[in-house]
Amino acid sequence: MVRRRVALALAVALVSLSAAVLAQETATERDAGRGVLEKIDVLERSLDVPNIVSRLTGPNDSRDRVVARAKELMDKELLTMADDIATHPEIGFEEKRTVQKLTDYLKQHDFDVQIGVAGLPTAFVAKYKRSSGAPTLGVILEYDALRGTRGPFHGDQHSAQGPVGMAAAIAVAEGLSQTQTPGSVVVYGTPGEEIMPPNAKTVMHQAHVFDGADIIVRSHSMSTTSRPRAGFGSCCRNTVGARYTFAGAPAILSAGWNGRNALEAVIHFFENVDSVRSSIRPEALIQGVIVEGGTTPGVVPDRTVADFSIRYPDEVYLQQVVEFVDNAAKAAALSTGTKVKIDHDGKELDGVSVATLNELAFAYLKKFGATNVLPAPGHPEGFEETGSVSRDIPGASIAAQSSTAPHHTYEMDADNLTNVGHRGFTIDAETMAAILFDFATHADYRGAVKKEFDGVKSLFGEYQSALKKAYQTPVVPDPK
Ligand SMILES: [Zn+2]
Structure with missing residues (x-):
């Protein structure tokens, strides 16, 4: 039974509902970033990149x-x-x-x-x-x-x-x-x-x-x-790599109530993530694997580990997605009487690209x-x-x-x-x-590259502020 559940959990493929892969490709990002994208266009036109390129790629023996x-x-x-x-x-x-x-x-x-x-x-x-x-x-x-x-x-x-x-x-x-x-x-x-x-x-x-x-x-x-x-x-959406480590207590399987089951916790965690997908924007990619699922069916597993890759086209909304996943883990731990340690141990975020x-x-x-x-x-x-x-x-x-x-x-x-x-x-x-x-x-070419890079980079904060305004979270009142 336990083994079957591990296999099931491992087989759960948590994939996104959308294949949108482009930054500034969601309607929200384009709308929020319109002013910034127009400023980038103005900067690009002022540099006349096609002229720079044709000059540099001409004959040059050295x-x-x-x-x-x-x-x-x-x-x-x-x-x-x-x-x-x-x-x-x-x-x-x-x-x-x-x-x-x-x-x-x-x-x-x-x-x-x-x-x-x-x-x-x-x-x-x-x-x-x-x-x-x-x-x-x-x-x-x-x-x-x-x-x-x-x-x-x-x-x-x-x-x-x-x-x-x-x-x-x-x-x-x-x-x-x-x-x-x-x-x-x-x-x-x-x-x-x-x-x-x-x-x-x-x-x-x-x-x-x-x-x-x-x-x-x-x-x-x-x-x-x-x-x-x-x-x-x-290249591949903004990403947070996260590790979720569940700690339980071991006990003989025939008296499992004397322990706390970390495998049940990690299985709940995956189910919790799946159960809130309709509340998360469809461009999110949330994929997890169980890298430790227990050692023997004879003992209540007291340690399990899941690694997740959590992705969204921009890092502003990504934070909300990460919060959903973290909360899914916390809820799983709470409901199973186990504890969870969360490590956000890696990030891959937007960089700046320049046409020059x-x-x-x-x-x-x-x-x-x-x-x-x-x-x-x-x-x-x-x-x-x-x-x-x-x-x-x-x-x-x-x-x-x-x-x-x-x-x-x-x-x-x-x-x-x-x-x-x-x-x-x-x-x-x-x-x-x-x-x-x-x-x-x-x-002069170095100067053009620097001008473009500094110009684009200086607009990044403005873009993120615009996104923060676009991604309001709903007000949830206290229950009466
Ligand atoms: Zn590679």
Whole structure:
């Protein structure tokens, strides 16, 4: 019986009723944010991004040499390394072999390497020794594999991000050094993108690892070639990762009234969440799994644990959703005589995206031959998933098509080793090298990026205030 109930609870798939995935895509967000979105439009028009892009992507021998060097590194050594990492997958915070490979290569190419930054053993920072001064160009490398029932696998192609980012960083660093152009190149190794806690990038940011970077780029797998529009947003809705730990008291099953059943509590918790869905806006995604459900049917389980991912398109209403889920857990504990501990142990929130970087990257992606190109810009999103770094430092996530399959699949993993993967990774490296080079060598371009980033960022508070007004909670009177 108990076992059957565990199986049932584990099988409860708590999914949203809606597939809306875009920030500022709900009618409420669009209405509340109208004034802010108009101000972003005015800012964009004042920058004349198409003109900037056509100027920078024109003929430029020095840039072409840097791009060619990035391609050469990919062709000669780094695609082989990407294949090797893809076939030796390591899950988040256990990426020791991968970090060794990446940092060895960086050392061979004149980078000073520090492994184990911000208290994370598989996080690292590497600085190029032969160039210095402003601006500081940052490149984020990710390398964790997904956890799967068949073992770790690189179904999100993070295996290639290290080699791609290194090709761009080395090519640009060498180019600046050879031409005695000022500019520093820093590579950040950020572990565990796929799991929290902790949010590695947030932890590293709070430890001031990214301080001083004027721009940060990274690559990521995609089945299309696209770019976000300017504004605030997140790839995958704003998210709170939460852990609910229930404590009961053990007793022999035949006299269960002498104990308090933590398994009954966690099952109630899931039922409570499901029972209030009609009171929650349909764009919410609330998904939970029971990671500890007891050890034996002979004893009343005195400890259970459920992990939840709670998502909403914006972080303002997300707080209300989180409160519903927390209260569902508290109610379950109250009704079963158990206790619950709630940890909100990770957040992924809106970042800032800027057209000056994303449109330039998109133009280079096309120029270098990226495939399956989506003509219209997508919703705004920060260049990294936590929103912490991408709120403070301008950047871009570079994504040429590198697979024909959706994210987090065995098919995308297989594409790591095929032509579509190799071609996409090489174009990513060339594009990253090109935009970093342009950023380092054009002061007016840096000024435009900064103006846009500061302008968009300054409107974020106004947007959130407007949302707070839009999401009023109903007045519930005391019962008489
Ligand atoms: Zn990923």
